Amino acid sequence: MAVYILDNSEELGEKAADLIAKKLNEAIEKRGQARIILSTGASQFETIKYLVEKNVDWEKVTMFHLDEYLELPETHKASFRRYLKERFTSKVPVKVHFVNTEGDVEENLKELTREIRKDIIDIGVIGIGENGHIAFNDPPADFETREAYRIVSLEERCRKQQLNEGWFPTLDEVPFKAVSMTPYQIMQCETIVSSVPGERKAEAVRNTLKSEEVTNMVPATLLKTHKDWHLFLDKESSSLIDS
Numbered sequence: 001m002a003v004y005i006l007d008n009s010e011e012l013g014e015k016a017a018d019l020i021a022k023k024l025n026e027a028i029e030k031r032g033q034a035r036i037i038l039s040t041g042a043s044q045f046e047t048i049k050y051l052v053e054k055n056v057d058w059e060k061v062t063m064f065h066l067d068e069y070l071e072l073p074e075t076h077k078a079s080f081r082r083y084l085k086e087r088f089t090s091k092v093p094v095k096v097h098f099v100n101t102e103g104d105v106e107e108n109l110k111e112l113t114r115e116i117r118k119d120i121i122d123i124g125v126i127g128i129g130e131n132g133h134i135a136f137n138d139p140p141a142d143f144e145t146r147e148a149y150r151i152v153s154l155e156e157r158c159r160k161q162q163l164n165e166g167w168f169p170t171l172d173e174v175p176f177k178a179v180s181m182t183p184y185q186i187m188q189c190e191t192i193v194s195s196v197p198g199e200r201k202a203e204a205v206r207n208t209l210k211s212e213e214v215t216n217m218v219p220a221t222l223l224k225t226h227k228d229w230h231l232f233l234d235k236e237s238s239s240l241i242d243s
């Protein structure tokens, strides 16, 4: 595990993007292609903004999508497909595999699972929620399932976070269910980079780093057992580490 503490979210995003681009270029050099998983949310704004400016042969990169709300049209401003299209896939010519929640979702997930398991994933860009979640695996997260994706229920704190971030006008409008990559599948990435800026993440960061055990009540603790996990914090998100 490597922890980097930057002054602010801009510096955090730039440094995280540097590392992600380096890993993508190493994979392209070695295997002729690179495969990346991207997460979304306000915490990933700066990382993705700097990432698309990096010197990478993007045509050799395939992007997989981490999680998505169920029953939310792509036209909704909270749609993660919309987010990724606006901020990433419209800016760099990558191949893309979205979590498609239109039509037969189970069938779509089977197809996505076949695609993701065709080869290794070089890098997972995996944010951490205020409740310590990774993707939409809220506590208590299922660390056991070997599926790649599954349909999950969202806990109240996670839904409130989405409201507070301004993605939805009322709590009632925040979906109760989502498709999420599983913790098991996340852990298959060769490298994991977590960009976690901001004061509202300070508690989750402290709980993740301080917990002596891996616990599904703080799902991000699982990342501490990964062979190559890089955690990018800023002054605010790291403010409770020593408390």
Ligand SMILES: O=P(O)(O)OC[C@H]1O[C@](O)(CO)[C@@H](O)[C@@H]1O
Binding pocket: 039, 040, 041, 042, 043, 044, 066, 067, 126, 127, 128, 129, 130, 133, 134, 135, 136, 165
């Ligand atoms: O950026 P946020 O909204 O704080 O979310 C943190 C993480 O949680 C998820 O959004 C799921 O809510 C991930 O995709 C994201 O990186």
